[in-house]
Amino acid sequence: MVLEQHDPALEVIDMPINMGPQHPSTHGVFRMVLVVDGERIVDVVPHIGYMHRGGEKLMETMDYRQGIGYADRTEYLAQFSAELCYCMAVERLMDIEVPERAQYIRVILTELNRLSSHFMFMGAFGIDAGIFGTSFTYAFAQREYLQELFEEVSGDRLMYAYFRVGGLAWEVTDNFVERCHEVLKHTQQGIRDLDELMTRNEIFMARCQNIGAFSAEQAVAYGLSGPMLRASGVPWDLRKDEPYSIYNRLNFEIPVGNYGDVYDRYLVRLAEMKQSVSIVEQALGQLPPEGPIVPEKMPRRLRTPPGEVYARVESPRGEWGVYLVSKGGDKPYRLHMRSPSFCNLSALKAMTIGQFLADAVVILGSIDIVLCDVDR
Amino acid sequence: MTTDGENQEQAHDPAAAPAPSDAEAPAAAAAEKAAARPARAAREAEAKEAPRVAPPAGAIHDLLAAAVPGLEMKAYVIPDITGESVAVEVAPERIPDVLTAARDDARLDLKYLRTLTGVDWQEEGLEVVYHLASLGQGHHLTVKTRVSYEAPNVPSVASIYPAADWHERETRDMFGINFEGHPNLVPLLLPEDMTDHFPLRKDNPLQEIEEWQGENLREGAGEGDE
Numbered sequence: 001m002v003l004e005q006h007d008p009a010l011e012v013i014d015m016p017i018n019m020g021p022q023h024p025s026t027h028g029v030f031r032m033v034l035v036v037d038g039e040r041i042v043d044v045v046p047h048i049g050y051m052h053r054g055g056e057k058l059m060e061t062m063d064y065r066q067g068i069g070y071a072d073r074t075e076y077l078a079q080f081s082a083e084l085c086y087c088m089a090v091e092r093l094m095d096i097e098v099p100e101r102a103q104y105i106r107v108i109l110t111e112l113n114r115l116s117s118h119f120m121f122m123g124a125f126g127i128d129a130g131i132f133g134t135s136f137t138y139a140f141a142q143r144e145y146l147q148e149l150f151e152e153v154s155g156d157r158l159m160y161a162y163f164r165v166g167g168l169a170w171e172v173t174d175n176f177v178e179r180c181h182e183v184l185k186h187t188q189q190g191i192r193d194l195d196e197l198m199t200r201n202e203i204f205m206a207r208c209q210n211i212g213a214f215s216a217e218q219a220v221a222y223g224l225s226g227p228m229l230r231a232s233g234v235p236w237d238l239r240k241d242e243p244y245s246i247y248n249r250l251n252f253e254i255p256v257g258n259y260g261d262v263y264d265r266y267l268v269r270l271a272e273m274k275q276s277v278s279i280v281e282q283a284l285g286q287l288p289p290e291g292p293i294v295p296e297k298m299p300r301r302l303r304t305p306p307g308e309v310y311a312r313v314e315s316p317r318g319e320w321g322v323y324l325v326s327k328g329g330d331k332p333y334r335l336h337m338r339s340p341s342f343c344n345l346s347a348l349k350a351m352t353i354g355q356f357l358a359d360a361v362v363i364l365g366s367i368d369i370v371l372c373d374v375d376r
Numbered sequence: 377m378t379t380d381g382e383n384q385e386q387a388h389d390p391a392a393a394p395a396p397s398d399a400e401a402p403a404a405a406a407a408e409k410a411a412a413r414p415a416r417a418a419r420e421a422e423a424k425e426a427p428r429v430a431p432p433a434g435a436i437h438d439l440l441a442a443a444v445p446g447l448e449m450k451a452y453v454i455p456d457i458t459g460e461s462v463a464v465e466v467a468p469e470r471i472p473d474v475l476t477a478a479r480d481d482a483r484l485d486l487k488y489l490r491t492l493t494g495v496d497w498q499e500e501g502l503e504v505v506y507h508l509a510s511l512g513q514g515h516h517l518t519v520k521t522r523v524s525y526e527a528p529n530v531p532s533v534a535s536i537y538p539a540a541d542w543h544e545r546e547t548r549d550m551f552g553i554n555f556e557g558h559p560n561l562v563p564l565l566l567p568e569d570m571t572d573h574f575p576l577r578k579d580n581p582l583q584e585i586e587e588w589q590g591e592n593l594r595e596g597a598g599e600g601d602e
Contacts, residue, residue, distance in 0.1 A: 049565035049567075056576060057575055089457075221538050223490070242457070244457055305426065309457065323507070334495045334576075338490060346541060
């Protein structure tokens with residue numbers, strides 16, 4: 001507003017505010033410079049790359065078995081999705097058929113991993129949106145049950161490296177199916193708890209509704225994927241639209257949002273968790289009780305013929321892709337990781353401009369980034 | 377295929393990078409290696425390029441040809457996890473036309489840029505790869521273009537696909553490709569002052585293999601396992 005008696009000495013200037021790289025709400029090492037006019041954000045300059053480790057270059061020096069471990073370390077909240085994608089790329093080039101039992105176990109673990117990743121989101125996002133520690137403790141208690149199961153199967157709490165090109169590293173534990181059902185009981189209770197704690201919480205709704213909204217056209221143009229894209233009303237899910245593994249044998253729905261705001265992103269993730277529980281239950285029912293977990297004629301040394309392939313899976317954050325170029329031999333010639341965190345974060349600027357400063361934290365939280373995956 | 381060992385020799389000799397003109401030293405080293413590992417030499421002699429099969433008529437490349445009049449392109453089939461897909465190679469100056477048509481043509485409807493990245497083909501130049509998808513039609517297309525080391529200029533598509541903004545900055549960081557017309561082509565993942573060093577180029581070895589690490593880390597180590 002321009003006053004009638006305008007005094008140039010009192011001119012309003014835009015103020016840059018630095019946030020991060022060490023800031024509790026940046027979910028890792030992420031820095032953004034926010035330029036504000038009063039409380040309104042007029043410009044955002046995101047700075048990433050603090051955790052850039054040259055992962056794509058490293059992958060060029062690792063043979064196809066070693067690369068699996070690196071995929072874990074890149075997407076450390078959805079490790080099974082990343083492993084699955086990497087293995088699918090190599091399997092496609094080598095023309096390997098994965099045995100049925102291995103396919104089912106992969107899908108069960110990947111979906112359980114989606115649940116654990118979304119629990120992580122619920123906990124951390126609750127803190128961002130003003131529920132403080134309550135949602136965090138509830139969500140992390142649930143995540144712990146899932147992680148115990150993953151540890152039983154793979155021997156590791158975080159860096160599973162359990163999938164192999166062609167199948168799995170070893171058989172699951174004898175009581176795997178019972179354990180999954182047991183964990184799912186806890187998970188369902190956890191989803192109900194979080195639903196009741198957050199969905200109709202007045203503070204939470206006030207912080208989230210009508211914030212950072214993106215239209216369907218914008219979401220597609222900015223290359224958003226996963227819950228971010230679906231919250232804007234685009235029913236695109238690779239598990240349905242480009243079905244891989246055994247997803248076409250399972251019945252599930254794709255939840256979509258109406259307004260594309262932060263609240264819708266939360267609702268889509270919550271609805272997705274319920275779908276994942278149903279997917280795991282169906283897959284457990286269809287799981288062949290025995291059978292090979294790697295193809296019978298599996299070469300001991302993995303060599304791909306020359307060629308290229310772009311493999312992608314629907315990870316909890318969206319389309320996680322691997323562009324693999326081979327010139328023959330046992331190592332990739334070039335490997336590019338398409339990370340949904342990176343693509344979703346690139347839309348932060350467009351989402352944040354015009355919003356209040358305090359909402360920047362909520363918008364960033366709603367993207368659900370994994371900074372290691374952004375920087376690679 | 378250039379081995380890691382050869383890469384390092386190039387990097388040690390600043391005159392040899394990026395386009396090695398003096399092929400004597402690597403050739404001698406390769407011959408030495410070949411003598412040491414005959415099985416590997418036989419494999420080296422295998423074809424290094426995937427056979428290029430033309431896609432069937434009426435596939436997506438024909439739609440693209442119809443949408444962009446006078447477009448010269450090479451189309452071929454590439455493997456895809458949904459079966460097979462089509463890749464087209466076009467000249468760098470046609471990239472904006474091709475991608476605008478791909479986005480706006482009703483039958484192509486490739487409104488979604490999945491990813492954009494580079495590949496260093498050494499003697500054959502630098503390649504930029506665009507993975508496009510149509511969420512409505514459910515089809516996809518890979519567009520590629522090649523540029524030389526001396527003039528690595530490709531028109532930016534950030535104004536056509538906002539998603540390309542960060543991808544182009546990353547590709548500039550890693551491969552030194554100059555995306556002409558990009559609004560803000562400054563380092564994204566690398567430090568702000570790192571503008572003349574391109575880590576993902578092949579003349580840039582990851583790390584020197586030191587004496588004590590010996591043969592274990594070189595390519596082809598552990599061949600005896602087979």
